[in-house]
Amino acid sequence: MLGSALIVFRETLEAALLIGILAAASRGLSGRNLWLSIGIAIGLAGALVVAGLTGYIAEMAEGTGQELFNAAVLGAAVVMLGWHNIWMARHGRQMAAQAKSVGLEVQSGRREMSALAALIALAVLREGSETVLFLYGLAMDDRSGALSMLSGGMFGLLGGIAVGSMLYAGLVRIPVRHFFTVTGALILFLAAGMAAQMARFLVQGDVIQFLNAPLWDTSSVLPMDSFLGNLLHLFAGYDARPSGIQLLFYTLTLGAILFGMSRNRAPSLRTT
């Protein structure tokens, strides 16, 4: 039971943390809870569909369909996270100023919120489909104990949700002055980490055939399965044996988003 709780917890964590960060980053936008719920609901429905199609997806592209699918979902998420951060660079201070009042006018918030909902849907879909598959496998297993394993899975899911909520609760306590700097930095590194994961899937699926050897190995210093290694992997894309292409995707994403943010930093705010 503990084993299945841990597995589901690990699978859920990435999506839960992303939701926690995005929910915090979008506070003050009107209709936020509705949009977040829509994103989660679509993601869950999508996870069920993807889990049902896994056999089909896996056999596409000579057995590497799953890599292509994961890379595509991650790529879309990276683009949307980047766009979110660039949008925030323009509107963040305005939102911070209004955070205590009624919230940003719906007009400028709607497009942003629907993008956020799509982003959350993607995260839930990717992580959720693996969880669904795992739980489905448990339910199918006719060995006794499937029920205890399933309830373990539910505990794992609740654990993931709890950590996401705690992150949210912690983030919204950050003083408004620094708030958008912190969420912006979190999202920036999250996006870069996802881009690196995308590169890894493309190498694993043999789409990218160069720069695929590990550059260094820090697994003896900070193993991936240690608590800190895991934490850094989730938040900043830490990899003990990154390939050159992973590093390239990571730094290019980091650079592109930072560039977009600096270009879009609202200059008019100083005069208002």
Place this chain on the structure above:
Amino acid sequence: MKHVLLALSLLPALVLAIEGDYSLTIRNHQFVPDQLVVPAGKKIKLVISNADSTPEEFESYTLNREKVIPGNSKASVYLGPLKPGKYEFIGEFHEATARGVIEAQ
């Protein structure tokens, strides 16, 4: 024509760049075989067949790979080029029994 012939003569070399396929089977939540020797310094294609009815996730931190394989189906993972050494892998969904090692020589 000369160029075409030259290109054609290079084809086998290109195909050889990927060493032949290596395969693993998952049965009763165990890898068969649980030890696999592969050449170092070359890219290889590992075909994993899941003979169980339940899905499994092939995962290896040392190989930097993870992949879900649905029940009763197979999937491929490209590995390497690997440095000589031992690389452990697990089936994440049944970690207690599904364990194995790939050795690159």
